[in-house]
Amino acid sequence: MLETEINVGAPAAAWREAAPPEALLQARGLCFEGGGKRLIDGIDIDIRAGRRTIVMGANGTGKSLLLRLLHGLIRPTKGEVLWRGRPLDRRGRHAQAMVFQRPVMLRRSVLANLRFALAVRGFTGSERSVREAEAMERARLEGLATRPARVLSAGEQQRLAVARALACAPRVLFLDEPTASLDPVSTHAVEQLIREAHADGVTIVLATHDAGQARRLGDDLIFMHAGRVAETGCASHVLNTPRSEAARAWLEGRLYLDSSS
Amino acid sequence: MGSFMGSLGEAAGLIMALDADLLEIIGLSLRVTLTAVAAACLIGLPLGAVVGALRFPGRSLAGLVLNALMGLPPVVVGLMVYMMLSATGPLGVLGLLYTPTAMIIAQTILVTPIVAALTRQVVEDLHTDYAEQFASLEVRPFDRVVALLWDARLSLLTVALAGFGRAVAEVGAVIIVGGNINHVTRVMTTTIALETSKGNLEFALALGVVLLVIALVVNGAVMTFRASAARMTYA
Amino acid sequence: MATSRRTAGAVRRLAVLAAAVFGLSAPTVAADEYIVVQSTTSAEHSGLFDAILPAFREQTGIEVRVVAVGTGQAIKNAANGDGDVLLVHDRLAEDKFVADGHGVSRADVMYNDFVVVGPLGDPAGVASMADVLAAFRKIADSGAPFASRGDDSGTHKAELRLWREAGIDAAAASGGWYRETGAGMGSTLNTAIGLGAYVMADRATWVSFGNKRDYRVMVEGDPRLFNQYGIILVNADRHPNVKARLGETFVNWVLSTEGQAAIASYRVDGRQVFFPNATKRP
Numbered sequence: 001m002l003e004t005e006i007n008v009g010a011p012a013a014a015w016r017e018a019a020p021p022e023a024l025l026q027a028r029g030l031c032f033e034g035g036g037k038r039l040i041d042g043i044d045i046d047i048r049a050g051r052r053t054i055v056m057g058a059n060g061t062g063k064s065l066l067l068r069l070l071h072g073l074i075r076p077t078k079g080e081v082l083w084r085g086r087p088l089d090r091r092g093r094h095a096q097a098m099v100f101q102r103p104v105m106l107r108r109s110v111l112a113n114l115r116f117a118l119a120v121r122g123f124t125g126s127e128r129s130v131r132e133a134e135a136m137e138r139a140r141l142e143g144l145a146t147r148p149a150r151v152l153s154a155g156e157q158q159r160l161a162v163a164r165a166l167a168c169a170p171r172v173l174f175l176d177e178p179t180a181s182l183d184p185v186s187t188h189a190v191e192q193l194i195r196e197a198h199a200d201g202v203t204i205v206l207a208t209h210d211a212g213q214a215r216r217l218g219d220d221l222i223f224m225h226a227g228r229v230a231e232t233g234c235a236s237h238v239l240n241t242p243r244s245e246a247a248r249a250w251l252e253g254r255l256y257l258d259s260s261s
Numbered sequence: 262m263g264s265f266m267g268s269l270g271e272a273a274g275l276i277m278a279l280d281a282d283l284l285e286i287i288g289l290s291l292r293v294t295l296t297a298v299a300a301a302c303l304i305g306l307p308l309g310a311v312v313g314a315l316r317f318p319g320r321s322l323a324g325l326v327l328n329a330l331m332g333l334p335p336v337v338v339g340l341m342v343y344m345m346l347s348a349t350g351p352l353g354v355l356g357l358l359y360t361p362t363a364m365i366i367a368q369t370i371l372v373t374p375i376v377a378a379l380t381r382q383v384v385e386d387l388h389t390d391y392a393e394q395f396a397s398l399e400v401r402p403f404d405r406v407v408a409l410l411w412d413a414r415l416s417l418l419t420v421a422l423a424g425f426g427r428a429v430a431e432v433g434a435v436i437i438v439g440g441n442i443n444h445v446t447r448v449m450t451t452t453i454a455l456e457t458s459k460g461n462l463e464f465a466l467a468l469g470v471v472l473l474v475i476a477l478v479v480n481g482a483v484m485t486f487r488a489s490a491a492r493m494t495y496a
Numbered sequence: 497m498a499t500s501r502r503t504a505g506a507v508r509r510l511a512v513l514a515a516a517v518f519g520l521s522a523p524t525v526a527a528d529e530y531i532v533v534q535s536t537t538s539a540e541h542s543g544l545f546d547a548i549l550p551a552f553r554e555q556t557g558i559e560v561r562v563v564a565v566g567t568g569q570a571i572k573n574a575a576n577g578d579g580d581v582l583l584v585h586d587r588l589a590e591d592k593f594v595a596d597g598h599g600v601s602r603a604d605v606m607y608n609d610f611v612v613v614g615p616l617g618d619p620a621g622v623a624s625m626a627d628v629l630a631a632f633r634k635i636a637d638s639g640a641p642f643a644s645r646g647d648d649s650g651t652h653k654a655e656l657r658l659w660r661e662a663g664i665d666a667a668a669a670s671g672g673w674y675r676e677t678g679a680g681m682g683s684t685l686n687t688a689i690g691l692g693a694y695v696m697a698d699r700a701t702w703v704s705f706g707n708k709r710d711y712r713v714m715v716e717g718d719p720r721l722f723n724q725y726g727i728i729l730v731n732a733d734r735h736p737n738v739k740a741r742l743g744e745t746f747v748n749w750v751l752s753t754e755g756q757a758a759i760a761s762y763r764v765d766g767r768q769v770f771f772p773n774a775t776k777r778p
Contacts, residue, residue: 071397073393073396073397090399093399094399096397097397097398098393098397100393100394104390104391104393104394106391106408106412107387107412107413108411108412116408117398120398120399120400120401120404121398148493168398347573347576347577347578348576348577348578348735348737349576349577349735350576353577353737354737356737358578359532359561359563359578440532440561440563441563441564442532442561442562442563443546443562445561455541457682457683457686458537458541458679458680458681458682458683458686459541459682459704459705459706460682460685460686460705460706460707460708461706461707462686462706462707464706
């Protein structure tokens with residue numbers, strides 16, 4: 001019951017005030033194998049409600065895979081994902097949304113892209129209209145409603161993708177390197193959207209390899225190396241005084257090849 | 262070469278004159294083919310989209326079968342439909358043999374695999390693009406199919422045109438089930454076959470040029486529509 | 497004035513086209529009263545039906561829909577009940593059709609004759625021969641190509657009988673000088689002309705054929721080249737969908753003095769190509 005209330009957009013203050021923040025999502029002994037290789041190798045982490053968790057690490061360390069496992073897009077080979085203490089199910093997945101590095105725009109107008117997502121999530125009638133208008137405003141795409149989404153600039157597309165994800169009132173928003181291919185101005189706009197969402201109480205899980213972005217947006221930080229968690233902690237702490245060799249090497253711009261096996 | 266140029270001249274003459282008999286034949290050709298393509302799209306688009314977008318046991322076999330059926334020889338389809346509609350066949354009581362309806366049925370069977378197989382390819386490609394977003398939104402299978410068909414609609418127009426091309430050009434199926442009866446089931450291709458066997462080669466070729474012009478007009482109309490629709494909705 | 501007349505013509509043409517596309521035109525909604533006649537390409541392609549059927553329709557109101565295929569195919573279609581009347585030219589097959597109970601009875605309608613045609617150069621030297629068997633032997637001996645229908649049609653069966661009587665095993669030469677096209681008379685003529693091959697055709701198709709090039713009639717007049725057409729009403733007891741009454745009306749008309757006269761008066765390039773010889777009078 002509580003979850004339903006929160007889902008329809010009640011101020012998130014309700015759970016932000018609850019201290020200490022509960023673990024909304026947990027990975028327990030999470031493994032994923034692909035092509036005969038163990039790509040995610042025994043990950044145990046907690047994602048705390050109302051926090052902004054940064055997933056960092058070099059290319060190919062399994063950041064995207066971890067996000068997809070937590071979001072339920074792929075099934076773990078071993079281990080499990082818990083949503084509020086219970087195995088992640090359809091109900092839990094409905095409280096999540098994800099934005100991809102390359103925004104997936106339907107071959108439709110900007111507005112129709114929003115409408116599709118809302119319709120799929122069961123929003124109808126006047127409520128859907130209200131949410132559409134909110135999202136258009138949030139993404140600062142007013143006036144482009146009837147424009148084909150795929151002719152928007154990369155920055156506009158990513159703003160639309162974030163607004164579309166948020167329109168469905170998720171409790172958790174996963175973002176997989178959302179600004180990796182954007183210019184600084186567009187990056188700033190997307191980061192602003194993420195801050196606003198967080199201010200509205202949405203839990204953020206953001207994969208990035210941009211240390212600056214991690215500093216700007218991160219509360220908690222998970223540093224990954226070779227499919228494992230190298231280090232976790234408060235974002236500023238990890239970024240300023242990394243304890244693991246992997247994180248230190250990365251932050252100093254050195255290539256770290258230790259297989260850590 | 263002389264007779265080829267003669268045919269072109271004769272074709273121009275035919276198009277200028279457009280006598281009632283020729284118009285009737287052109288009209289029936291278009292009616293049979295367009296109806297068959299519409300029916301084939303009604304069946305083939307959802308079928309192709311389901312095979313292209315959804316995961317189910319036997320999916321790759323279904324794709325393989327659709328692709329193989331694209332190669333169905335028109336004569337074989339004609340024979341199958343003839344045996345079904347013949348007075349001694351299971352559907353003989355309908356009395357459809359040697360009617361335009363029989364021709365529509367045969368061409369629908371001929372075109373549906375083409376529409377379905379090409380739709381499968383188009384939808385599968387688009388689905389590759391959409392799959393993660395769909396999974397993230399938990400779009401139900403039915404909604405996926407509808408969304409993919411809608412978003413691929415302009416590519417699917419080309420698919421329908423491919424079906425039209427196959428149907429309007431085939432003679433093997435319609436001549437068997439239609440019987441090429443003058444003023445009843447005589448269409449462009451059966452007329453061309455008839456005139457060829459009468460040895461009126463120039464006239465037959467002229468009719469072929471007329472058929473080509475019709476196909477050009479239909480394709481041109483659809484592509485023009487597609488281009489303007491693309492500017493409106495697509496990138 | 498001229499412009500407006502042309503516009504009116506264009507409008508009328510568009511109307512006809514639209515009517516045909518949307519199935520509104522008279523032919524497709526057609527009179528309820530029609531019959532299907534399974535017949536041969538030789539009778540249809542020569543234009544005979546187009547010439548004689550309007551008079552029949554005017555008199556009786558019955559539309560005749562002709563399906564023109566080879567005799568073998570026509571007989572098979574009719575044996576499936578897909579036709580009300582059969583008008584073909586293969587006496588043995590016709591008698592068997594009636595004996596098997598598919599047809600009510602058979603009657604002679606008309607005849608013409610077969611001719612052997614070949615290129616002007618006449619590689620086998622059979623021009624103007626009156627003995628078709630001798631001509632066939634000469635063709636076989638010379639190894640000059642000969643195109644056969646090979647489609648189980650009336651003409652094909654007549655041709656096979658002649659090879660047999662000439663004592664030549666044509667089937668053994670198939671692929672060599674003996675080429676089986678497996679196609680209708682017109683297609684086979686086109687192929688033969690392309691190959692420079694001799695070919696046997698019924699005179700009606702030959703006379704009305706439009707792609708003769710340098711081909712001439714080489715052999716004609718042998719009584720063995722006689723080509724008799726028969727007409728059969730398909731048996732409604734066997735095939736209940738057969739329109740026996742309408743079919744019988746058509747058969748009777750074809751065999752009547754009037755129908756026979758219509759056949760006799762049909763001309764291709766000023767020449768009579770079918771000779772009525774009905775003996776059964778209704």
